[in-house]
Structures are given as structure tokens and as C-alpha cells.
Amino acid sequence: MxxxxxxxxxxxxxxxxxxxxxxxxxxxxxxxxxxxxxxxxxxxxxxxxxxxxxxxxxxxxxxxxxGLDAAGTTVPWEKTKSLGMFWATIKGAIVDPKQTFAAGRFKFSDYILFSYLGVLFYLPFALYGQWQSPHLNQQIADLLRSFNNPALDSAIQGLLESAEQPVYYGIVGFLCLAVIYPFILAAGGFLQWLGLKILRQKVSIEQSMVSSIVGVAVANLCFAPFVLTMSVAWLYLALVVLLWIPLLILQCRASAAVIKVSPGILFSSWIILGLIFCLCCCCFIGSLGFLFR
Missing domain, CATH: 3.30.1490 (Dna Ligase; domain 1)
Incomplete structure (x- = not known):
């Protein structure tokens, strides 16, 4: 049957x-x-x-x-769209994602505001990061210069040029990005859906988009406080090295719980998409080289 x-x-x-x-x-x-x-x-x-x-x-x-309510959802955000429920959903996505996202509607339109709230709370840290970027680039350039390796000269020059650019360039760019942020994440969710289809996973496109929004919000908000260490380059870089794997795990667990697949399968779909992207880039560069040789 x-x-x-x-x-x-x-x-x-x-x-x-x-x-x-x-x-x-x-x-x-x-x-x-x-x-x-x-x-x-x-x-x-x-x-x-x-x-x-x-x-x-x-x-x-x-x-x-x-916790399934009459609306058929266990997700706090879907029960009531408020700041309290936003943070309850983020907390649930970190502590117990399977229980938090056990059942829900997972409509993309319901999570547009959720995505904007995530951007809003991350915004002060992002602006501080943009303000500190020239100082950070200068410190990294000084660190690389201390190695006395001519192979690093081009990287050092690029960092110094970035440090000389006006800070407001980055700030304006981030604000423009924030306006369309939910839809960028939706595009990422669509690509994620393609990766899952390759692995023969039965997931709806809309649910994959929502999982992308939730996962990125969790990763951003968990990392946000550590952006304040950008004034000390070595400390910030050390935290990035130490935290990127735990943050990736948190993002993967939260996203996987929304679409009801294992984190391992979801991560595998990301790897497949990355390999396909690299292959396409190599083919494109090879084609250009063949045409203009």
C-alpha cells in the first residue's frame, strides 16, 4: 500500500x-x-x-x-511570536533540539520575523566587529610580518589595505545584507534541500529553509559575545579556532532537528554541496583557461 x-x-x-x-x-x-x-x-x-x-x-x-498544543506544534515561536518565545526557541534549539522541534508547521513565512530578530540581537556585536576590523587586520599583519617569510608579503599587503578602508563601508554593507538576510538563508535552505535529495532524504523545501534560519540564528547568537574580543587579535583568533567546531555542531543539531534527519546526514549533505561547488568552480576556471589560451 x-x-x-x-x-x-x-x-x-x-x-x-x-x-x-x-x-x-x-x-x-x-x-x-x-x-x-x-x-x-x-x-x-x-x-x-x-x-x-x-x-x-x-x-x-x-x-x-x-508539549504538543492544539495548533499541532511544540515550537515556542510557533505558539506565540514574542521576544520571550524567540529566546525560548533558541534555548530549546541548543539544549534539546529534538524535543523543541518534535512537531511544528515550519512555514517559512512564520520564521521571517524570527530571522530578523536574530539579526537585530546580533547587530550590536556585528557593528562592533566592523569597527574593530581595521585594528584586527593591522594586528594580524604585524603578527605575519614577525615570521619574516617573503611568501606572506601579499597577504600582509592585503590586510594593510583592508585596514586603511573606511569602517563605514563594512557597516553599510552589513546593514544592506541584514535587509535581505532571511531570503539569503532561504536560498541556503534550498541548496541544503538539494543536498538532502542527493542522499534520498524526504524533506520539504520550506522545512529546509526554516532549518537554515534556525541553525544560523543559533550559531550567530552563541558566537556573538566572543566578537567583543576582537580588540585583542590573538585571543579572538584562538577563540575562533577553539569554537568553530562546537558552533558547527550546535548549528547542525538544531537544523537537523527541524527537518527530522540525523546531524550526520545533514552534515554529509553540506559536504556534498561543498564538493559540487568546488568542482563547478574548477570546471569554470578550466573553461576560461581553455577559451583564452
Whole structure:
């Protein structure tokens, strides 16, 4: 028996009965999702299917203990769009992402404001970082110069030129970026969806976009306080080296919880996309070299 499942008018895939049960148990599918099979006159919520009644009490993603409300969501932000719920969602994404995102609508339109709030709270740190960038570049150039290695001369020159540029260039650029930030993350979510499709994962495009927004917000807000160390180059660089892996793990866990895949699979999709991008760049450069030789 092949069962077609959709959420918010977006097809999620075709499942067997056993696959639907497994997906309900791990939170990949919700009882509010609509399903149809051959012979049915209309789409019906999975909760109304007699075959899946037993899953309602058996699954930790569906029981009342999971915090599922009448709107069919465990995500604080989807229950009430407020500053308190924004921070509750960020906290949940860090502490217990699977429980926080066990069930939800995950509509991109619901998370545009969420993304802007993330930018707003990160903005003071970003502006401070832009203000400190010339000083940081100067310190890094001095550090590289101390190695007395001629191979580093071009890098040192580039850092010194960057340090001489007006600070407001970076500030204006960041503010312009902030205006379209949710849609840039949505584009990243679409690419992420392509990577997951290569790995044969059944994820909706919209849900992948939301996962991108949530994951990046978690990483940015966790790193934001450490931007204040940019006035001391060696300390800032040491923190970047020490923290990039933990931050990547936090981002990957949060994003994976939204789309109901394992963090390992999600990270693998990122690696695949990176390899494809590098391959395309190499082919493009090779083509230019062939044309203009």
C-alpha cells in the first residue's frame, strides 16, 4: 500500500504503511499531515487513519508530554511570536533540539520575523566587529610580518589595505545584507534541500529553509559575545579556532532537528554541496583557461 503524504500543500513523499509508522515515531511525519492512497476520494489527516491510531499514544513526538498544543506544534515561536518565545526557541534549539522541534508547521513565512530578530540581537556585536576590523587586520599583519617569510608579503599587503578602508563601508554593507538576510538563508535552505535529495532524504523545501534560519540564528547568537574580543587579535583568533567546531555542531543539531534527519546526514549533505561547488568552480576556471589560451 503506497501512501502519499503532504504538509502545507508540499508533497513529502510516498511511504508504505510501516514507513509511515516509523516516520511518526521519530517525528519526521506529523498526525496533522494529510495523506492519500489509491481509492480515496480526498486527502485525510494521518490522525484520522485507523491504521495509525496506536501511534498516538506510543510516540514521544505525539504524546502530551512532548508539549504538543492544539495548533499541532511544540515550537515556542510557533505558539506565540514574542521576544520571550524567540529566546525560548533558541534555548530549546541548543539544549534539546529534538524535543523543541518534535512537531511544528515550519512555514517559512512564520520564521521571517524570527530571522530578523536574530539579526537585530546580533547587530550590536556585528557593528562592533566592523569597527574593530581595521585594528584586527593591522594586528594580524604585524603578527605575519614577525615570521619574516617573503611568501606572506601579499597577504600582509592585503590586510594593510583592508585596514586603511573606511569602517563605514563594512557597516553599510552589513546593514544592506541584514535587509535581505532571511531570503539569503532561504536560498541556503534550498541548496541544503538539494543536498538532502542527493542522499534520498524526504524533506520539504520550506522545512529546509526554516532549518537554515534556525541553525544560523543559533550559531550567530552563541558566537556573538566572543566578537567583543576582537580588540585583542590573538585571543579572538584562538577563540575562533577553539569554537568553530562546537558552533558547527550546535548549528547542525538544531537544523537537523527541524527537518527530522540525523546531524550526520545533514552534515554529509553540506559536504556534498561543498564538493559540487568546488568542482563547478574548477570546471569554470578550466573553461576560461581553455577559451583564452
Amino acid at each position: 503506497q501512501i502519499h503524504v503532504a504538509r502545507n500543500s508540499t508533497p513529502l513523499g510516498v511511504y508504505s504503511q510501516d514507513e509511515v509508522v516509523d516516520a511518526l515515531n521519530n517525528g519526521q511525519l506529523l498526525l496533522t499531515d494529510l495523506a492519500w492512497r489509491e481509492g480515496m476520494s480526498t486527502w485525510v489527516p494521518l490522525a484520522d487513519w485507523s491504521e495509525f491510531k496506536s501511534v498516538i499514544t506510543a510516540s514521544p513526538f505525539i504524546s502530551s508530554a512532548s
